[in-house]
Amino acid sequence: MSDTAADTDERALIERVAAPEGEGREIPDAATREVIGRAPEHTVAELDDAVARAKAAQPGWEARGHEERSALLRAAADAIEAHAEALARLLSREQGKPLNGPNARFEVGACAAWLRTNAALTLEPEVLIDDESGRAELTYKAIGVVGAIGPWNWPLMIGIWQIAPSLRMGNTVVLKPSEYTPLSVLAMLSVMNEVLPADVLIGVSGDREVGARLASHPDVAKVMFTGSTATGRKIIESSAGNLARLTLELGGNDAGIVLPSADPQAIAQDVFWGAFINTGQTCAALKRLYVHDSIYDDVVAALAEVIEKTPMGNGLREDNVLGPLQNKPQFDVVSRLVEDARSRGARVVTGGAPAAELGDLFFQATLVADAVDGMAIVDEEQFGPVLPVIRYSDVEDAVASANRLDVGLGASVWGEREQAREIARRIEAGTVWINSHGGVHPMVPFGGVKGSGYGVEFGVEGLKAVAVPQVING
Ligand code: NAD
DSSP: OOHHHHHHHHHHHHHHHSOOTTSSEEEEOTTTOOEEEEEOOOOHHHHHHHHHHHHHHHHHHHHTHHHHHHHHHHHHHHHHHHTHHHHHHHHHHHHOOOSSSTTHHHHHHHHHHHHHHHHHOOOOOEEEEEETTEEEEEEEEEOSEEEEEOOSSSHHHHHHHHHHHHHHTTOEEEEEOOTTSHHHHHHHHHHHTTTSOTTSEEEOOOOHHHHHHHHHOTTOOEEEEESOHHHHHHHHHHHHHHOOEEEEEOOOOEEEEEOTTSOHHHHHHHHHHHHHGGGGOOTTSEEEEEEEGGGHHHHHHHHHHHHHHSOBSOTTSTTOOBOOOSSHHHHHHHHHHHHHHHHTTOEEEEOOSBOTTTOTTOBOOEEEEEEOTTSHHHHSOOOSSEEEEEEESSHHHHHHHHHSSSEESEEEEESSHHHHHHHHTTSOSSEEEESSOOOOOTTSOBOOEETTOSOOBSHHHHHHHTEEEEEEEO
């Protein structure tokens, strides 16, 4: 698709989903702050109506069977691909992530890939016993209506992570995107709804009140939530009312441990992307790097070199691969953490200030050396283009540091593989990567421990998470 055709398609998609002039809420371009369009502000009554429609559509959707649903998921992937460039442009403007690099086009591509993989998965009935004591078979059935609530950092991809397995298992879905990034999500749902039957996938755009109602709705049987730990706790509380099953993908503060056997030059690029993917606004990004004393200075120098060479700016320009923070509150968090680190004696090696010449929400990609445990920049999730590097001399201390926080989404160990694997087993995190950080795959379960939530997504385990087990005994 040419630039102009993608631009026209993008405008048509916005027109399909946006609220008319005078209604709804203005959604700004994250880089330029110009208004992109107006997000509809659905009410709690409209949410109730959406759940009622999804509930009515569910038995018919389930009755179509796996083969037909899978075919429709593949058709939805085709529809996304037909509008891929327009969706990527809208995502880039609304979220801020550049088109290029592991960003907007990559995210839209992942949506199609996740749909296809979920369409291809099989969850066969399992015969548990079949002998003189009897026969018992375990099968998985749809739960009903799934309420999906998402964040603003990877709004399309995380939406698809919730939608694809849910639809595949015969559930219908009501999805509430983050109030920061509703237009791109509603546009993607609208594209998918070109091929899906009515009411199996409904988007409701609203604020926290609408999210809270969706999570506590008596006709919602399962809540897939991705967002902050604080909101996750509220959703757990509301599940006491409707007994909804929960998958909670919450915040993280992933540690990376660099062993003395690592080669600083060889790992620098991958460590960089592990930390700065999506300009650091990634749940399972590397957020604190523990480096052995013997190679500390070399790792810091190699990382600074990569950071300084990586272009940041407006996401629609092909040369940029880092963008702005998505919103002002997040920009303020990043600014505060960097200032606090500086005032406590950490050393800003590169970056360290707003990149005001690029726009209001840009913050320079920043490397903070001589950080220590207990500094806010280490202990809090920065969710921005900032990486603190902490020195250690005994690997036991690094493992203890990795485990000392109350979150456990991801982690990584860098160095000789066998030694790294041995250390990985002792880290309290849902995924530990060896010599990489943050890669996810639609066949490989992903989820956190401790304050990062519970339940897993992806693969066959992900299908089971949006299904109810039933035993046929006899
Ligand atoms: P958030 O918790 O502020 O908001 C997430 C969603 O919840 C939004 O749609 C919001 O409207 C809704 N919401 C708010 N209050 C609610 C309530 N009481 N009931 C129901 N819904 C409510 O999170 P955010 O700031 O959008 O996202 C950033 C956070 O998400 C970070 O902590 C990040 O680590 C985490 N995250 C985790 C994963 C993961 O897979 N574990 C992935 C991406 C982001």
